[in-house]
């Protein structure tokens with residue numbers, strides 16, 4: 081008999097304490113979810129042991145059938161969730177059940193704790209894991225014996241700040257694996273009703289790849305309630321969309337539904353099954369730097385790893401699994417991940433996912449556009465990361481444009497509506513769709529009916545500058561370089577502004593340039609303005625201003641290039657300023673500076689020198705009052 085030492089008490093890590101507090105105090109209305117979480121942990125433990133036992137069959141010893149058992153105990157108001165999986169040592173328990181290791185959890189806790197309304201919605205996207213047990217139990221004991229060891233320990237907590245870990249007698253522990261004992265709260269006693277438990281398992285955990293059975297009382301008979309058959313190995317005809325949805329929710333720990341389900345078996349050079357889901361909603365950690373892919377790798381139904389990065393990064397929102405039949409199992413996890421078979425599989429799966437998206441875009445464009453809208457910012461990363469599939473991704477891309485009235489347009493749509501002599505695909509990047517749509521730089525394009533893509537995502541600054549073209553048409557920023565709009569006719573009835581600048585305007589442009597000096601790289605008459613007096617653009621050789629701002633805000637040391645100030649020769653204000661000729665130098669100097677600041681403000685920037693700006697504005701307004709008086 082092992083000697084039983086006094087329990088060691090530990091405090092929960094700060095984030096665990098916060099998470100527990102939030103969970104118990106109710107952001108989570110759906111208490112049932114605790115069962116799914118505990119079953120999912122038990123199944124993970126069985127899958128880990130299944131894998132370990134390939135190299136070390138002795139671990140399974142005389143109990144080779146892995147499974148999960150629920151034991152209801154109405155009399156003691158307890159529910160037990162037990163598995164004969166890998167188990168945990170005392171140290172592993174203290175580590176796994178006292179801290180939060182999962183990526184994104186801290187960010188999640190902070191956002192929930194911030195207490196805004198997105199809370200409930202967010203929590204719905206987050207598998208809360210083991211700690212959800214405290215939504216229904218005021219005390220939880222976890223008794224575990226690690227496979228292949230002759231020691232057992234118990235972890236125990238009331239979820240109020242501390243937990244204890246102490247060794248236990250082997251006779252009180254499962255022969256192998258983990259027993260989670262929930263001392264249920266008064267208002268949670270329905271979780272001792274076998275009928276209720278059975279129903280919950282069917283709805284929430286029916287497709288866990290490990291069999292589940294139940295005892296209606298501690299000394300009762302075992303009854304099987306889920307067979308643990310791997311859904312992906314069944315013929316498609318035998319699987320309903322409901323089965324897929326359940327599987328998705330169980331496997332992904334999500335609450336939404338798949339927007340697209342892809343299930344197939346590849347046969348031929350390599351033999352493997354794929355079950356993949358595009359979720360309906362965006363996971364909250366999609367843009368976390370350490371968010372990795374969520375496709376699981378199985379080999380001959382044995383779970384190998386969920387860190388194999390089976391898909392390109394820009395498909396990291398896809399959930400599901402690949403199960404290979406021809407990778408050898410008796411090699412290390414690392415060797416499996418480096419197998420040439422696996423690289424062939426990766427390629428095949430990514431291709432298939434894109435082609436399924438293509439298919440959906442023609443068969444049900446509304447459903448496709450929803451997916452695009454949810455994941456566009458991620459998918460567009462592929463445009464510069466995945467050279468090989470760039471064409472395909474360009475085909476999948478959808479955009480809001482100046483002509484789309486809020487709808488999505490494809491590049492194919494865009495190109496089929498090109499204006500005569502239009503040789504480029506025009507775009508404008510920024511951070512806010514509405515502001516983009518009202519940018520002064522668009523005026524000349526609008527007047528000619530030229531469509532401009534409105535690109536509001538950060539990623540847009542990158543792919544558009546990657547030297548990409550679509551059907552031979554380069555992408556061109558409307559805020560960079562000269563606009564070259566002369567060749568594209570204006571609609572009937574509108575006249576092209578004369579190319580020859582009236583001498584007075586030309587000299588005002590030259591004057592402005594000399595006044596602004598080093599603040600700009602050029603001042604010129606604009607072809608792109610029809611209504612506003614001025615706008616800012618980047619020089620032909622410079623970096624797009626939006627990208628420049630983005631890099632600067634990311635702390636990158638870039639030598640910002642000087643902008644070009646464009647002046648609308650047809651604008652009344654400009655014409656009046658030009659009429660002043662050589663008179664009134666001080667006033668025209670103020671005007672030149674104010675025009676640049678005005679253009680900067682319209683571009684979302686600040687005036688260069690607030691003090692000088694106010695002084696000039698004051699002088700000019702003062703003069704306005706004087707002359708109107």
Ligand code: ADP
Pocket residue numbers: 117121122124125163165166167168176177182208209210211258
């Ligand atoms: P997750 O399952 O996402 O890792 P959980 O909070 O559900 O997060 O579980 C935390 C960790 O506790 C698991 O990663 C695992 O290491 C350990 N654990 C929980 N339940 C079991 C179990 N039944 N058997 C073995 N380990 C477990």
Ligand code: MG
Pocket residue numbers: 117120121209210
């Ligand atoms: Mg878990």
